[in-house]
Amino acid sequence: MCFCCTRRPQITTGAYCSSKRCAVIGGSGFLGRHLVEKLLDRGYSVSVFDIRQSYELPGVTFHQGDLCDNQALLSAMKDVSLVFHCASPAPASDDRKLFERVNIQGTHTLIEACLEAGVQKLVLTSSASVVFEGKDVKNGREDLPYAKKPIDYYTETKIEQEKVLVLEACDKEKGFLTVAIRPHGIFGPRDPQLVPILVDAARRGKMKFIIGDGTNLVDFTFVENVVHGHILAAERLRPDSPICGKSYHITNDEPVRFWDFMSEVLVGLGYAAPRYHLPYTLVYGLALLLWLLALILRPLVSFKPTFTPMRVALAGTHHYYSCDRAKRDLGYKPVVSLKDGIERTVQSYPHLRQGA
Numbered sequence: 001m002c003f004c005c006t007r008r009p010q011i012t013t014g015a016y017c018s019s020k021r022c023a024v025i026g027g028s029g030f031l032g033r034h035l036v037e038k039l040l041d042r043g044y045s046v047s048v049f050d051i052r053q054s055y056e057l058p059g060v061t062f063h064q065g066d067l068c069d070n071q072a073l074l075s076a077m078k079d080v081s082l083v084f085h086c087a088s089p090a091p092a093s094d095d096r097k098l099f100e101r102v103n104i105q106g107t108h109t110l111i112e113a114c115l116e117a118g119v120q121k122l123v124l125t126s127s128a129s130v131v132f133e134g135k136d137v138k139n140g141r142e143d144l145p146y147a148k149k150p151i152d153y154y155t156e157t158k159i160e161q162e163k164v165l166v167l168e169a170c171d172k173e174k175g176f177l178t179v180a181i182r183p184h185g186i187f188g189p190r191d192p193q194l195v196p197i198l199v200d201a202a203r204r205g206k207m208k209f210i211i212g213d214g215t216n217l218v219d220f221t222f223v224e225n226v227v228h229g230h231i232l233a234a235e236r237l238r239p240d241s242p243i244c245g246k247s248y249h250i251t252n253d254e255p256v257r258f259w260d261f262m263s264e265v266l267v268g269l270g271y272a273a274p275r276y277h278l279p280y281t282l283v284y285g286l287a288l289l290l291w292l293l294a295l296i297l298r299p300l301v302s303f304k305p306t307f308t309p310m311r312v313a314l315a316g317t318h319h320y321y322s323c324d325r326a327k328r329d330l331g332y333k334p335v336v337s338l339k340d341g342i343e344r345t346v347q348s349y350p351h352l353r354q355g356a
């Protein structure tokens, strides 16, 4: 008998849940919606839980609510055995309380609700940035220590979410299995951040400069590869598999020069590629100064600098990660190359083209 239907987990007996009903928390967002679409293709029925509803699809039931609301979560988890958690405030925000409330309190509430509803598997969308401190990371593996000085509140709360809340909740005896996927630099159609921020900077004439010598390598990951990693993890998450309670980097496995990637997207959309070099330390210092100024003046005037220290660090350092562990344990291999991913992304933004 499929134990998920009895709502009584018996994972230690080796019974394996074959239910195809799952929930995607944050399913209205960029990654969440791509994940929902692929799950539907694979025959799952999906319960989406999100603070906002952004679409309707056959096979999807939508539950609008806040991650911190236990009752709302419970109604979305009826008959669900597998949950994907990809809700988060946008990283660009500097609202510490919001990150703490959603990423920490919300994730805690979600885990409690999963246990109460008899959910057996939780797949968290974490981030490779949990080990990033603004300094070079080259081919970083999952055994790198978590950042001691995270670069922002987003990263700080993603660390606690992954380490303390989700991975430690993995408990074979209780029949609750967890795994964390750590993507990096997700891009693709409908991304609300990377390409729009880039184009906005280009339109305001801020994309003329390359920070540093332009040779720093970074992972950008096409969204369908991230989705593929999540589904592999979910389907391999069983009591006898080595993936329980572990984290996995999921990237395109093709580190690219940050500025080459930016240039390819910009040129694809009809904008000029950045050309003039500025020294990294100078730009970082200026960004730090601006950030401090914004902080001091906050009670009087509010301004948001384009160049934050975090963005400068992301644009001027190496940060790419090994996905050997995902290849070994999940059988992961990117399904879309970087070249094809960039082409499909550029095609999907006709409204952001130069002159549109």
Ligand SMILES: NC(=O)C1=CN([C@@H]2O[C@H](COP(=O)(O)OP(=O)(O)OC[C@H]3O[C@@H](n4cnc5c(N)ncnc54)[C@H](OP(=O)(O)O)[C@@H]3O)[C@@H](O)[C@H]2O)C=CC1
Pocket: 025, 026, 027, 028, 029, 030, 031, 032, 049, 050, 051, 052, 065, 066, 067, 068, 085, 086, 087, 088, 089, 090, 102, 106, 125, 126, 127, 128, 158, 182, 183, 184, 185, 186, 187, 192
């Ligand atoms: N994009 C990237 O490059 C990377 C993303 N990640 C992780 O991937 C996940 C998905 O990111 P992405 O798709 O880009 O982000 P999105 O902002 O597009 O999606 C997140 C969704 O969660 C919703 N949400 C926010 N707060 C709550 C809440 N309190 N209750 C319910 N829903 C809420 C958001 O709604 P609203 O938009 O209204 O806030 C949004 O619909 C996140 O966990 C992120 O940390 C990791 C590495 C890289």
Ligand SMILES: CC(C)=CCC[C@@H](C)[C@H]1CC[C@H]2C3=C(CC[C@]12C)[C@@]1(C)CCC(=O)C[C@@H]1CC3
Pocket: 184, 185, 186, 193, 194, 195, 197, 198, 201, 206, 207, 209, 211, 218, 219, 220, 306, 307, 311, 312, 314, 315
């Ligand atoms: C790989 C990774 C983690 C990417 C994250 C995406 C964003 C952080 C970048 C997307 C567009 C980038 C960008 C800049 C910094 C990093 C991004 C926001 C700049 C602000 C860096 C300074 C500039 O010269 C302008 C850039 C605009 C685009």
